[in-house]
Every structure is written in C-alpha cells, then in structure tokens.
Amino acid sequence: MSFKALVDNHSKAVMNTAIRILRDPQKAQDVHQEVFLKILRRWHKFNGDVNWPAYLYRTTVRTAVDFAKDSKVVSSPEHRQPNPAKEERPDWRLRAAELQQKLVACLAKLPKRQADVFVLSRIEGLEYDKVAELIGCSKETARVHLHRALKRLALELSDYLRK
C-alpha cells in the first residue's frame, strides 16, 4: 500500500477520533498531521503486516490525549450532532465541554491500555470483540480494562461531579 492510499483510506477515521477527543477542528487537524507524519518518518520500517486500523486508533488516541492535556475548554456546537434526549440549557454546553475536557485529562492518567479500551469502546462505540482485536487481547481482558477505566475515571472526576 502506498502512503497516499493509507491517507485516503484512513484520514476520515483519524479526524473523527481526534475531533471526538479534542472537539476543536483545528487541533484535530494538527493531530491528524502529527499522526501521519509520524508514520511517514518511519515508513521504511513498516512491513506488510501492520494492522493499520489498530495502529492508527492507538496513535490517534494517544496523540489527541497528549494535545488535550494543556488545551483550554472549547465548546464547538457546529461539530456536535444534536442529542434530542438532552434539553439544552445555556450553561449546559460549557459544563459538558468542561467535563469532556476533564475526562480526557483523566484518560491521560490511566494505563495506556485502559485508556485505549475506554475510548474505543465508549467514544468510538466498538463492541468488545472488535476492541479486543484492535488492541490484541482477549474479549474478557478488554472488558476488565473497560470496567477498571470507568471506575477510575468516575473516582478521578468525583469531586468535580459532586459540584
């Protein structure tokens, strides 16, 4: 596969993952660029066996989480699909954006595999077997990682959530 074909095939998925974590299109583009440049720099090292979706998911999640650490809260309504179940209040959007940013900051503190599983399962919406395949573990291990991640995130955010 050529590098161009790799970008053609996976560019959108990388952008979507990045924007879900960062909410800011500009920063998501920066992550997109960083991820593909990183691959290009080492293009000669890859052989035909690379599981690109798995590699790209993991690299995008980690790069985006790193980007998010020092970011300011951004509320980007134009990139959010409406949730009819949620009644909008003026402060809700900022509060939600703030919570999302705190959640991402907490993700950065989790063991990498737990953070990967949380993002793939709850933010990317993948089933346990797909998550397990992407990170290279059993379905049961993926489940345990998700449970641990969820518990830890709730604990880390408990002070904020009590406000």
Next chain:
Amino acid sequence: MNTHDKINELLTAFALGELSPQESSDVETHLAECPRCTTELEQLRAVLECADAMSRLSADEQTCQSAKQRILEATASKQTTTPPATLKSIWRITMTTNKFKLAAAAIILIAAAISLDLFLGGTITFADVIKPILNARTVVLDYVIGEGPDALEMHDIVIGSRIRRTMSNIDKTMILDSRVRSTLSNMDMTMILDLEDGRMLTLVALGVTKIASYNDIQGTGLEGTRSVLDFVRNVVSEVKDNPDADIQDLGEKEINGQKAVGFYVKGPNVDLTIWANKKTSLPIRIEFAEGKTSKVIKNIKFDVPLEESLVSMEVPAGYTLKDIAINVMEVPAPDNHLSNATEEDLVESLRIWAEIILDGAFPDAIGTDHFMKQAYVLGYKLASLRLPHSEIEKFTKGMIFLQKFEFGGKWGYAGKGVKLGDAATPIFWYQPKGSETYRVIYGDLSVKDVAQQDLPK
C-alpha cells in the same frame, strides 16, 4: 465480603447494562437503601453520558478534506526523494561505469546469493516469528518458572479458550507429614480450564481412586490462570505496530539441535527474548524475567492437530464428581484486590506463613517464583487447616502487595531461620515509592522506618 461490597463491585457492570435481570434487581434493592452506592452509580453514569456525548461528534467533510490535503502536500516533497537503490539500479550503475565493470562478476554472485536466500525462505523477520504467537488456535508448550533442577514446570495444551494443564516438580518439602507428602507425590493432577466460562475441571488420580471437581475461577484467579502465551501475545501486540519499539536481532544459535534466530523485544513492562527455528520461523523458545524470577517457554508447537476431547469439560469415565468447598482461586475482582493490597496485608501474609503454615518459623524465601512453586501446596495446607476465606484472602493480598514492587522496586528478605516473635531480627524490607527511608518488618512483625545505611547486609 458483605452485601454492600458485593453490590459495590457490580456497579460498573450495572452502569454498563451487563448484569442479568436478577443481579440488576439485587443492585436496585441495595441502591434504595445505600446513598454511597447511589452516588457512585450517578458518577459512573455521568462519565458514560459524557463519553456518549463525545461519541456523537464527527468531523465535517470540508475539515476532513482540508486535513487530507494538508498532509499530502506536506509529504509530497518527501515522497519524491530518491528511492533506495534496488538490485536492478546497482546493476545499471555497475554496467555503465567503466570502473565497476570488473566488479560485474562479483555482483552476479551477490545476485545469485540473494536469490538463493530468497529460495530458501529469505531472512526471518520479527513479523514472521510473532505470526504464530498471535494467530495459532492450538498450542502445546512447557512453561518453566525459576531455574535449576527445582524449577516448577507447567505443561499446557491450549485449544481455543480452553487449556489442559499438568504441573511437575511441585515443591512438597513444606508438608511435614510424610504420609501426606508421599500421597501427593503419587498423585496425578490435571486441570482443564475453560477461560470463556471461567470454570475449571480438576481431575485427581491416585491409584484406582479418581476424583473430579468443578471450580469457578474469576477475577485475579482467571487472569492468573491464562496460558503464558496470552501474556507473550499481549507484549508482542503492544510492540508490533509501534515503530519506536526496541527490537534487536540477536543473530543465530543452536537450540536442541535446531538452528535458531533470536529477537530481543523491549516490551512495556517486560523484555522478551524469542528464538525461532531458522527454517520454519516458528518460535521454539521464549525467555523473560519478572523481578528475580526467570521464566522460559519451551518445546512450543503451534497449530498441531489435537483432539478436542483433551479439553472436554465433561467428567471422564471412571472419575467420581466431588464438591470441593474451599477454593483458593475465588479471590475478589482484580480491581479491588490489587489496588487495596497494603503493607498490613504483607505482614498478615508473613504471620499466616509463620504462625499457621510453618509452625512458628518464617519461610526460607518469598517472591513470585517461590510463591508459584509453593502455591499448590499452600492451597492444600490452607484448605486442610480449614482456614476461613478471609484468612486466605489476606494471605493472597500480602503476596500481591509484594508483587507490586517486586518487579522493579527495592526490597530484601532474610526470614530464613528466623522464629516468629524475634523482635531484634529484620526479616523483610522495602523502599516505598518516593520515600528515602526503608520500611523494615521484624520477626515480631513490628514495622519501623530505617535509613538505607542501617539495613541488614
């Protein structure tokens, strides 16, 4: 474990909607009267709702196109740089440059050597070697824990998510009753593990007496029961797509009469050395170390045809099914168990070793290798002493606490020959993370802070 703790452990599964109707109803009943669990559940749900809101975000077409354009433009110049010289281009340079014409014969020889090498299968890459580790459905292996003639050996036959396991070289010296020791020595024990259902069928045969029992294995027990190959698989999965991974080619050596090529892999938590048959590229030996314990996986065979009946969970003919009440595998969920293990648990473990298992003396050594070698006998002793479940749990937690810093922390043990109650003799010391002083446990199980220069030599 009381009802609150039990229900509390189910909260994440409840929030994720993974419980059965009966379990959900139990949780709901408890929530009606427990404000702490109710708050915890609200927090879990808030995290899930937040993630759910994030999952609904997506990049619009224009942003995607512009990102793609940006990367392709940024990389266009790099794409047009000179490609590496191929054999064909070397040939062209050689034949069009006078200076090199004389070298043509040599080039032909090199070309012949390259094609001969290709014909023989070419150079084995790390990717070739890990393929069977990642993909094999059936595996047969021997797993050696520790070194020397006393090393514990585990023999696994893995078919999908089931394992048929036998052990050899189990240390029985701690069993002082010679009749029990000799009985255990003549006993054949086979475990059939169903990792998907979390069940284990144990088959014990002593002469004509053949007993079978079923146990549930959950949490830490289940994780610790997996085939060692699962562990190796996790390490290689972690490094295989990581271009920054440290993978070194170790060259060739002979292993059991077979020419082998080796790779050293620096994993996230452990380093592996994988030796593969030079002809077939199939791994034949995998070495790694955890803390001070060396571990070797050898005699590995991948995807060999095996009878499914080898891992049948049915009780075989001739065996009588018994209900075994005590089950040391039944430890609580890993989260709670691992993160809560403390120094007090280790002190309790040492107390149980000395006071209950060894009649007043501390063990000669502690550590994962020692614990694993002794695990079966310890299980037998703990069961035969009819210890309450809470004592078994404390004992296991102490060992887990030790493991937390054993792999990388600073610690020492000198309990050999020390009697319980000896307040003057230090038996164990470790350096907590971030601390300048050491915590030292003495023979009377008192604990003090001690400066490094005052530690036992």
